[in-house]
Amino acid sequence: MQLFHAPRSCSLGIRILLEEIGVPHQVSAIDLSSGQQRDDAFLAVNPKGKVPALLRDDGTVLTEFQAIALWLAWRFPQSGLLPDDPDAAAQVTEVMEFIVGTIHMCGFARALMPGKFVSSASAQEELRVHGLQVATDGLDHVSALLGKTSWLSGPRPGVADAALFYVTYWAKALDIDLPRALGGFYDQMLKRPSVVRAIDVSPT
Numbered sequence: 022m023q024l025f026h027a028p029r030s031c032s033l034g035i036r037i038l039l040e041e042i043g044v045p046h047q048v049s050a051i052d053l054s055s056g057q058q059r060d061d062a063f064l065a066v067n068p069k070g071k072v073p074a075l076l077r078d079d080g081t082v083l084t085e086f087q088a089i090a091l092w093l094a095w096r097f098p099q100s101g102l103l104p105d106d107p108d109a110a111a112q113v114t115e116v117m118e119f120i121v122g123t124i125h126m127c128g129f130a131r132a133l134m135p136g137k138f139v140s141s142a143s144a145q146e147e148l149r150v151h152g153l154q155v156a157t158d159g160l161d162h163v164s165a166l167l168g169k170t171s172w173l174s175g176p177r178p179g180v181a182d183a184a185l186f187y188v189t190y191w192a193k194a195l196d197i198d199l200p201r202a203l204g205g206f207y208d209q210m211l212k213r214p215s216v217v218r219a220i221d222v223s224p225t
């Protein structure tokens with residue numbers, strides 16, 4: 022398999038899942054700052070011009086964080102990235118969707134790139150503040166869920182934890198104070214070899 026990945030972006034979560042599974046894969050770096058996601062070569066992989074994109078062994082490409090994460094969990098069930106029980110799996114999917122759909126897309130995306138949504142400087146500032154509030158409120162909500170358990174996805178970190186890691190990684194980079202349970206989650210994740218490899222190893 023081949024993961025198209027931009028360091029420090031949301032594709033970090035998929036990279037962590039591949040490392041947790043331990044399946045052989047290649048990582049191809051996409052440089053978002055230079056606009057490589059809009060090059061023809063990458064648009065041929067993902068016409069939406071976004072990472073993550075996963076080229077699978079059968080030659081087909083899967084995009085969208087949640088779709089890739091769930092496919093990996095179902096394809097490699099022995100890795101325990103998602104509970105078997107349908108009710109528990111639905112709850113894990115619910116929180117993963119909240120992290121990607123709300124904290125990332127409605128929160129950090131607006132806080133970090135308001136110019137993608139509105140043009141005037143004052144509107145951008147307003148959107149930046151709003152996005153940051155959505156992100157921090159969302160992190161508080163997930164932290165309260167974590168207060169009851171070490172991981173969101175079951176007895177070991179899985180699909181929702183991979184999503185939570187990349188948004189907490191962004192929060193740390195922005196010097197946002199993490200609620201206590203979330204700080205503990207972040208520290209525990211940083212101790213995992215999969216996470217160390219996913220952060221440190223340069224994509225080829």
Ligand SMILES: N[C@@H](CCC(=O)N[C@@H](CS)C(=O)NCC(=O)O)C(=O)O
Binds near residue numbers: 027030072
């Ligand atoms: N809905 C997509 C969002 C992916 C996304 O926004 N990726 C960002 C990096 S975190 C990206 O590729 N941005 C490049 C761009 O928008 O030009 C998903 O869940 O995978």
